[in-house]
Amino acid sequence: MKYRKLALLAFALPAGVLTAAAPASAEEAMTLHADLTALNDSGAHGTSTVTIEGTRVTVDIESSGLLADQPHAQHFHIGGTNMCPGPDVADDIEDDDRLSTTEGQPFYGEIKTSLTTEGDTSPDSGLAVDRFPVAGADGHVTYHRTFEVPEDVASSIRAGEAVIVQHGLDYNGNGEYDADGGGASDLDPELPAEATDPATCGKLTPAPEGGMAAGGGGAGSAGPDALMLGSGAALVAAAGAGAGFLFRRRMVQGH
Numbered sequence: 001m002k003y004r005k006l007a008l009l010a011f012a013l014p015a016g017v018l019t020a021a022a023p024a025s026a027e028e029a030m031t032l033h034a035d036l037t038a039l040n041d042s043g044a045h046g047t048s049t050v051t052i053e054g055t056r057v058t059v060d061i062e063s064s065g066l067l068a069d070q071p072h073a074q075h076f077h078i079g080g081t082n083m084c085p086g087p088d089v090a091d092d093i094e095d096d097d098r099l100s101t102t103e104g105q106p107f108y109g110e111i112k113t114s115l116t117t118e119g120d121t122s123p124d125s126g127l128a129v130d131r132f133p134v135a136g137a138d139g140h141v142t143y144h145r146t147f148e149v150p151e152d153v154a155s156s157i158r159a160g161e162a163v164i165v166q167h168g169l170d171y172n173g174n175g176e177y178d179a180d181g182g183g184a185s186d187l188d189p190e191l192p193a194e195a196t197d198p199a200t201c202g203k204l205t206p207a208p209e210g211g212m213a214a215g216g217g218g219a220g221s222a223g224p225d226a227l228m229l230g231s232g233a234a235l236v237a238a239a240g241a242g243a244g245f246l247f248r249r250r251m252v253q254g255h
């Protein structure tokens with residue numbers, strides 16, 4: 001195919017030319033996918049596709065099985081081991097049969113980007129409930145937005161270090177966020193844990209480069225050079241305490 005010819009051609013070129021012609025990879029468009037699976041036995045699941053070009057990201061999320069008619073905070077988390085916790089609650093430190101957002105942080109790290117529907121997308125909007133998508137009556141959430149992220153977030157996304165987490169579930173099955181289901185939130189004691197505990201999680205993984213997966217041929221199955229990118233930004237996670245949690249009102253008031 002065309003790429004193979006180009007590759008052969010490249011070998012024929014003097015090294016100097018090659019270097020000069022190399023694209024600035026941090027600017028190249030790249031696509032990543034995540035399968036969102038349930039945490040805390042939420043029963044929710046979904047998929048996400050993220051494309052990134054420079055520091056501009058387009059995020060698509062489709063989830064179902066989320067608590068209906070309620071907003072669901074959602075973020076890029078980065079840090080920890082850049083993974084999702086296991087589906088059971090074995091990592092539950094407090095041993096209360098639920099995994100709080102904080103208990104999951106050794107895995108997926110801190111909130112680095114708030115996947116809001118409009119306005120600010122920084123960690124400051126981590127609990128800006130009036131700007132997160134609301135699940136439909138069928139528990140479905142559809143999200144689509146294009147926006148800019150900081151350089152360190154962009155390089156972490158490219159390196160496959162970002163994890164998408166959606167929050168909000170209903171432990172006691174009464175159809176709303178309330179403290180009866182899990183007590184107060186670890187993120188903001190004014191909120192019920194149900195509103196902020198993680199419901200789905202998925203690691204964003206670089207998608208195979210265009211069409212290669214189908215080919216089945218060839219020696220160098222060169223995956224995206226994730227390792228070459230990223231790691232420079234050693235994300236010193238300044239703990240989540242400082243984030244201006246705007247998540248109030250609507251959630252607390254319940255009914």
Ligand SMILES: [Cu+2]
Nearest residue numbers: 074075111165
């Ligand atoms: Cu989150």
